[in-house]
Amino acid sequence: MNYFFSIFYILSVCVLCIVVMPVRAEAQGDASLRVLVISEDDGNPIPGANVLLFSYDEKQQKEEIAYAGATNNDGLQEFNSVVSGEYRLVVRFIGYKTHQERVNLEKGELKVLKVTLSLGVETLDNIYIEAERDVTVGEVGLRKISAIDIGKIPTPGAGDLVSYLQTLPGVITSGDRGGQLFIRGGTPFQNMILVDNLPVIKPFHISNMFSAFPQEAVQSVDMYAGGFGAKYLGRTSAVIDVTLRPGNMKRYVSSASLGTHLLSLHLEGPVETDKKSFFIFGRKSLMEQTIPPITGNDAEIGFYDIIARYSFRSNNVSCNITGLRTYDRGQISRYRDIDLTWSNTVMGGRCLAYHEIFKEPVEFTIGYTDFRNSENPLDGMGLSAGISQIYFNFDHRFEMLGKIFNYGIGTRFVKYTAELNERFTQIQSFLERQGIVDAYVSTEWELNEHFVIQSSLGSQMSLANIPTLEPRLRISYRPDVNDDQEISLAAGRYYQIETGITDQRDAGTVFTVIRSGYGKITSNYKKPLQNALHLLLGYNNNIGNHWDLNIGVYAKKYISIPVSKWSPVATVNIETALANGLAYGFDALIEYNKNPFQFFMTYGWSKVRYKADSGNLGAWIKAPVFEFSPAHDRRHKFNVVANYQFSGFKASVSWGYGSGKPFTQIFGFDLSVNIPTRYPTTDPGTARTLYSRPYGERLPDYHRLDISLEKSFQINPQWSIKAEVGAINVYNRSNIFYFDANTLQRINQTPLMPFISIKTQFN
């Protein structure tokens, strides 16, 4: 497999060189056109709208498409190197009336047009289906998720991003609590989560049904399960890039929701019509109060999240200022007296300037991110750790030799802190600071009408690390020229400067210590930075008008992963050793969308193996190298989600199956005597629980059925009420979460849990 990866690494570097090397400029023009597409309904940008430029072909005596594209999340589509002349501009998006106008581009001209689309006759669902069809390029490893996708999963209160993600193949959670996602073999801290370009460390709540990203607040999400480009630097496994919805620029909208699990409030509206808006969304968990009477079990968990946005847009610039605050508190196991807390605070702004004075649009992001987490035993000293960072990113592009190059430069000033107690002998309390600079450049090369190559190169560096070199490559082949079928490949190298350390042997805690990663150069020793090699191959087929098929195979090689050191004695341990890992597998997703019935079905097969030096790992294994399957190595995962609309109702069903994950058996309970200095008849000894071979056995399989039924009532044009009833774990399966070696208890996941919620909305 090393050889395999090496070949692709070299190949990707070669292709990158070819692409970056001077190439013959194609016969292209020098005019540019930027089209900003706005919805007349709420004054906000429309992502995914089709923007077409038709020219008149004198020879064939007919119009043909000269340039085509789809708007990005800012509603912007840009055409560069356009041959000067007269064009017919067509902007269309299902659900809106098509816009047409004549555009005349002079040589060297850069024109910015704002197009406002008014609502058409189609329903909202159709907007989604057709919009995605037009926008999706089926890139390997990428899943584009809309707010409507998120709403397909039966979730108390409303749809939530994390509930949706768990239905995707390759996405594993440690159970129903803890807020940890493992994506295609990667650990939670190897995933990058961005909200409007601002990093957030752990936005997933302690109940795995909820995150800081409810359906109502999300505009779109791009989830890269691997193979992402060099624009995303700093993580080695996956990227979840969330774009939030801006506030309504036309009118005030408010809603309130109350249910068995959540209380939520939402308010948005214009500060200055068509120019400035605000958006506030907040939720608070009620589970601590409502679940005990329903299930008969305590629910020592609570959380809240608040999203606040201020959006500003003129003809030449659009800015979003975003604030996010989350807080979680509770226990993963009710048998353990350990209170866990974590919180995220994110504040920042992102501006996109597309004024004519800029030859190319310019994007700035500036922000502050803070993450704290703690573990507080009721009978002992607590632990706490966190990370704070201030960052600035600049993204731009330039044209060289007839090709467009995107590039970006970012800098972060990071502070890592941890206050640990005496249990940790190697890792002491610390405060570390470091500055990190990163940069990338990427370009696309259309070889012919079938092949497109996208290559990028990134680098990160800090004072403690030599600069990384991260070439990445994506190739797509469209046999039919159009979007119906695509075969795509992605490969690349990924580095991570900072690392998160969690004792994954103990699922009863998710306390994480974050610190600057390995790679520090000492006088005589250099540890390698945590890094990964990705190789993905995907096939996407839009079958007919209503079916989508995605098949993917992947391999990820992880190098220098910090894993908990092993000792036979069961104690909390966040001392780490370095392991290498290999994750590989395949997955398939088939989706059907035709009102009133929609469903998707996913299957994923994967294998994750870690390998470490037995001595470093601290294992009591005799072999010099210890190979094991970590706790997130779930071999099979199968999910079915279906929605059916009838008589004003929407019924949703979600069923998921996962084969058993590895766990470590208990070898026994001992009362050890430190011989020969102590003697058995006079010394009571030390009580200890002994682990067996790490991850030597597997837990029972997991499966769960969730259902919901919802109906909206339009009281008057300005007031609507939506009611929802449903149940989690309908057939009350005792799905194991983990076996707690400290309390000798089998910890099960959520039992049968009915839910109800009611939401009222004013427009």
Place this chain on the structure above:
Amino acid sequence: MASKNSLIVTFIIFIGMFASCDNSLDAFDERGLYSVHGYLGIFKESNYIRIKELRSPLVPDSTRAIDATVTLQNLRTGESEILQDSVVQFDDIYTHNFRTTLDIVLETTYRLMVERSDGHTLKATATMPPFIAQTKIMPTGGNCLTYIKVTFIPVKDRKLIRSFVGFSYKKRMYWVSWPEARDADTKFTYLYFRPQTVLERTPFSIACGDLDTDSLYIKYYHYGPDYFDDTVDDTLRVPGGAGEFGGLYQKIVSFHIDTSHIFD
């Protein structure tokens, strides 16, 4: 409508198939039988070995009785003895310490067998050291700043010796663990220390003149040759079980130093 119904029925049957799957969990490794903590000491009249059933939680009811028959056999002579349990209670936990009066002699291997009533047996062996090491202490008559070398003759494997330097202070004996080394010429294991440095390793500041007597002591354990075999971590020295079992002897030697001189 018929096709929709059959789809629903198929789905329910499908889920029912999974719902009937085994959902049990065996949290314990069946291979774990007993933990053993004890050693066979050559100069001791009787030796005690603590045995504990690994699957029994550390609660009074589970520890009150033990399902174990413990036998010790001299593999050279074939002589064997069934060990008697002597229960010692610490707080509310019962410990089972099996006593042997078998003669423990040099260069002999003993086998300990712990048998459960269902026939599962744990076996561990302990081989005694082949000789009693002689100690050579040089120089004699030094003071607290004199470097002293204690050589264990003819022990060449330094991991078989574990030693402590001791002194009497306010009518109590204190022992400071000291690392062993191997002589490059003779290959013998030795200790090398300065008394003042040993005293500085204690948590309280003691001057040489504060000692009760002018004697220093060397306590050392000489382990049998197989004591550390087949082990990586010291918690699992008993194959198939846990704990620590082996053969050794303990000796204490003393020597005098000049404690009258007061150093600045």
